[in-house]
Amino acid sequence: MDNNKITRLFKTGYLSELDIHFARFLANLSGSDSSHFGLAAALVSNVTVNGDVCLDLSSWAETVVLEQRDGEEPVICPELAVWQEALHTNDVVGKPGDFRPLILDEKNRLYLYRYWDYENKLSNAILRRLNEDIKGVDTALLKESLKRLFPPNKEGDADWQKIAAITAAFKKICVISGGPGTGKTFTVTKILSLLIEQSKGKNLNILLSAPTGKAVAKLSESIREVKSTLNCSDVIIDSIPENTYTIHRMLKTMQGSPYFFHNSENPLPADVVVVDEASMVDLALMSKLLQAVPPNARLILLGDRDQLASVEAGSVLGDICAREQARSFSKDFCHKIEQVTGEAFELPANRHRKKPGLYDTIIHLKRSYRFTADSKIGELSRTINLGNVVESMRLLKDSDGEGLTWEEIDSQQDLFTALATCIVEGYTAYLKTEDPETALEYFNRFIILCAVNFGPFGVVSVNRLAEQVLNQQGLINPDSQWYRGRPVLITRNDYNLGLYNGDIGITLRSPGSGNNELYVFFSGTSGKLRRFSPHRLPPHETVYAMTVHKSQGSEFEHVLFVLPDRDYPVLTRELLYTGITRAKKSVSIWGTENVLSTSISKRIDRTSGLRDALWES
Numbered sequence: 001m002d003n004n005k006i007t008r009l010f011k012t013g014y015l016s017e018l019d020i021h022f023a024r025f026l027a028n029l030s031g032s033d034s035s036h037f038g039l040a041a042a043l044v045s046n047v048t049v050n051g052d053v054c055l056d057l058s059s060w061a062e063t064v065v066l067e068q069r070d071g072e073e074p075v076i077c078p079e080l081a082v083w084q085e086a087l088h089t090n091d092v093v094g095k096p097g098d099f100r101p102l103i104l105d106e107k108n109r110l111y112l113y114r115y116w117d118y119e120n121k122l123s124n125a126i127l128r129r130l131n132e133d134i135k136g137v138d139t140a141l142l143k144e145s146l147k148r149l150f151p152p153n154k155e156g157d158a159d160w161q162k163i164a165a166i167t168a169a170f171k172k173i174c175v176i177s178g179g180p181g182t183g184k185t186f187t188v189t190k191i192l193s194l195l196i197e198q199s200k201g202k203n204l205n206i207l208l209s210a211p212t213g214k215a216v217a218k219l220s221e222s223i224r225e226v227k228s229t230l231n232c233s234d235v236i237i238d239s240i241p242e243n244t245y246t247i248h249r250m251l252k253t254m255q256g257s258p259y260f261f262h263n264s265e266n267p268l269p270a271d272v273v274v275v276d277e278a279s280m281v282d283l284a285l286m287s288k289l290l291q292a293v294p295p296n297a298r299l300i301l302l303g304d305r306d307q308l309a310s311v312e313a314g315s316v317l318g319d320i321c322a323r324e325q326a327r328s329f330s331k332d333f334c335h336k337i338e339q340v341t342g343e344a345f346e347l348p349a350n351r352h353r354k355k356p357g358l359y360d361t362i363i364h365l366k367r368s369y370r371f372t373a374d375s376k377i378g379e380l381s382r383t384i385n386l387g388n389v390v391e392s393m394r395l396l397k398d399s400d401g402e403g404l405t406w407e408e409i410d411s412q413q414d415l416f417t418a419l420a421t422c423i424v425e426g427y428t429a430y431l432k433t434e435d436p437e438t439a440l441e442y443f444n445r446f447i448i449l450c451a452v453n454f455g456p457f458g459v460v461s462v463n464r465l466a467e468q469v470l471n472q473q474g475l476i477n478p479d480s481q482w483y484r485g486r487p488v489l490i491t492r493n494d495y496n497l498g499l500y501n502g503d504i505g506i507t508l509r510s511p512g513s514g515n516n517e518l519y520v521f522f523s524g525t526s527g528k529l530r531r532f533s534p535h536r537l538p539p540h541e542t543v544y545a546m547t548v549h550k551s552q553g554s555e556f557e558h559v560l561f562v563l564p565d566r567d568y569p570v571l572t573r574e575l576l577y578t579g580i581t582r583a584k585k586s587v588s589i590w591g592t593e594n595v596l597s598t599s600i601s602k603r604i605d606r607t608s609g610l611r612d613a614l615w616e617s
Contacts, residue, residue: 005035005075006042009066019045026092026101036078036086044102044110048313050569053115053283053608057083057108080108096120109609115313118287123613125290126320129172130358134298137169138198143340145194148231158345161187164363165194166340168300175278175362177305177321179381180555180581181370184302185219188274189226189240191300195272196239197232205269208244210276211285211310213493213500215553219276220244247275247285249495251292258284262292270297277553278303283314283608305364306385308549308578309604319610321362328359358614370584376403381581384573389597396589405588410565412456415590419448419462420469422560422588427466427544430506431475431485436521437529439506443487445557448545449579450564451571457564457591459545466544482507482518482534489543489550498530499538502553507534548579559583563591563599571599 006023009015023042027033043065044055058080066075077083087093087104094100096116103116111119150162161183168174168191178184196204208223210216220242227237250268252261262268273293275281278301281289293299301317309315329337333356337345371378376399383391396406409415426446430439448466452458470476476485486507493500505520510531519531545562561579563571576599580587589596 005039008072008075009042012066014066015042015046016049018049019043029101030090030092032090034086034090036083037090039075039077040083040087040110041102044112047607048112048115051309051313051315051604051606053111053119053313053606053610055110056607057104057110059607084108105609107609107612109607111609115283118284119314119608119610119613122283122287122290122316123610125287125293126173126358126614128295129299130356130361132172133170134172134296138200139340141197142166142169142194143342145197145232146341149190149194160363160365160367161190162341163337163345164365165191166337167361167363168298169194169198170336171298171361172296173299173301173361175301175303175317175320176365177303177317177362178365179304179306179368181368182365183367183369184365185222185276186226187365188276188300188302189223190230192240192272192274193230193232193236195298196236199271204239204271206241206272206274207250207268207270208241208274208276209247209250210244210553211247211280212277212502212553213246213490214502215277215280216244216246216500217503218553246493246500247281247289248493251288260288260292263288264291266292267294268292268297270294272298272300274300274302276302279305279307279317280310280552281316282310282312283316283610284312286314286316306574306577308552308574309606311549313606314608314610315604315606316610318604318606319608320358320614321364322611322615330356330360332356333360377580377583377587380404380587381577384577384580384600387573387600387603389600392600393593393597403586405586407588407590408592409590410592412565415457415562416465418590419465419562422448423466423469423544424473424475426558426560427470428473428475431470434508434511436506436508436511436531437523439508440504440521440523440529443504443506444555446560447551447554447556447558447582448560448562449548449551449582450545450562451548451575451579452564452568453547455564457562459547462545462562463542467542484508484518487543488520488537488540489546490538490540491550492539494538497532497536497538498524499532502550504543504554505532505537548575548582551582552578554582555584556582557585559587561587561589563589563595565592565595567595567598571595572602572604573600574604576600 006015006020010020019042022045023038026041027038047055060077061080061083063077064074068074092100093102093104096103096105101113103111103113146162150159153159164176164187176184192206208219210219224242227240230237254261303317305317305321334345368378380395396404430442433439448462450459450462454460467478471478477483488505490499490503491501503522505522507518507520510519520534522530524530559582
């Protein structure tokens with residue numbers, strides 16, 4: 001194999017060592033010396049690490065990967081026909097269904113075999129759930145349950161929460177998407193009560209799950225709160241489970257293996273499986289999850305299709321909730337909704353489908369109960385989702401501090417000067433209290449979010465500044481790793497301790513103990529406080545500031561969102577949307593108009609074949 005191209009890409013940092021070793025391994029395996037094959041193998045390795053499921057040869061063909069520099073020719077991808085020839089004649093490349101290291105499909109998408117296999121099994125599992133509705137639904141009982149659980153709304157509009165419940169009653173898969181505060185957990189709790197009523201006293205095995213420990217705790221807490229408001233019998237309410245699991249724990253990880261105890265041959269013991277925060281679930285995990293859900297069980301996915309995609313490869317919820325298919329139903333399903341509700345249900349003619357399909361299983365909740373119609377945060381989140389740069393900037397500049405603040409900051413010196421004041425204002429209250437419960441409550445009032453980890457505008461730099469500023473004010477004394485007031489973010493699940501990725505704790509002395517020993521206090525279920533010796537904690541980091549990615553599933557009263565001084569691939573409208581919707585009352589965005597505008601203009605566009613497999617079938 002001609003190594004010149006990929007070696008140059010490695011030296012410039014475009015490719016990793018893994019990418020070039022993988023390309024060389026496959027070249028040696030096949031005996032190929034084709035530079036076109038080597039480049040394709042290196043690039044498909046690279047794009048999967050960056051979130052894509054496959055390499056779209058049609059998009060990459062004839063593109064300049066590396067500009068001419070230092071007298072060397074540029075690195076340019078070959079013409080599509082030339083690339084196809086180099087791959088089709090190579091023994092390690094197969095077509096869909098073959099067992100080869102690389103798979104090239106009819107749309108010129110090149111996959112690592114395992115990603116093709118994940119995608120193929122996931123799409124097949126979803127499509128199989130569309131072939132047949134749930135049988136034995138007691139329609140009369142369903143009508144009564146819907147009237148009681150979903151009384152008529154004052155606006156007189158279609159009640160999409162009620163339609164979601166009807167969908168979950170009849171369909172083996174139901175996808176409920178919506179932004180923060182649109183009532184996804186509220187809706188699914190009512191759905192569970194409705195399904196338990198349908199079981200008529202038979203034990204209904206319901207499994208509740210989410211991708212992270214923090215999301216699991218939040219789901220459990222939310223369901224507990226909603227149960228107390230339900231208009232149904234105590235027997236039904238008591239039957240709604242509150243125990244929740246991370247997906248890994250529910251499937252039961254097999255130590256030292258990528259496989260799970262529960263799979264297609266040993267499915268979960270469940271009649272209903274609920275997955276919250278589904279946007280955070282990557283392709284591999286979602287594929288394994290779907291294979292483990294019993295064929296006749298109901299699967300309910302909850303999430304926000306507009307949020308950040310998973311850290312690992314894929315954008316599964318986004319592919320399932322194809323935006324152009326929103327609010328589309330078949331005529332048959334519209335008639336079923338009318339029969340069950342006794343109300344007319346009409347969609348625009350161009351939204352009707354001839355036959356049932358995936359569109360009959362997707363409900364998008366739009367009404368936010370957190371952000372009112374005149375909420376500036378809600379309005380900004382909507383304009384950002386639409387990619388409307390002009391309107392987004394107008395909202396920020398004309399907000400007059402009504403829930404939104406924009407600050408033009410383009411240098412590290414200006415950032416640090418302005419941040420110093422905000423750090424003192426935001427964190428003094430929690431640092432001045434000796435009560436751990438109060439400290440946790442105060443800490444959740446304010447957070448600094450960053451788009452990146454490193455650099456002058458990144459998390460590491462801002463956390464270091466926070467410690468310096470608070471030390472100067474005499475609020476902390478960070479002479480050692482563990483000091484009074486240190487806030488920590490758990491970064492890896494520890495099931496034995498009951499601490500999960502995303503949990504935030506505060507380091508304080510135990511009230512009334514009479515000694516100086518420090519503990520880290522965390523909020524627990526049912527409001528119970530938990531304390532741990534610092535040395536027992538799983539991997540963690542200081543958290544005066546955190547990345548937007550790590551803030552998913554969290555809520556704070558006030559958010560300060562710091563943008564970097566230049567564009568990064570991670571800067572997209574989904575990142576902005578996720579960051580600003582962590583705020584319940586106010587959000588401040590600091591950065592340059594150019595970086596913000598560029599971010600709003602970009603959307604996460606992960607290459608995969610899942611959307612085609614689901615929507616073109």
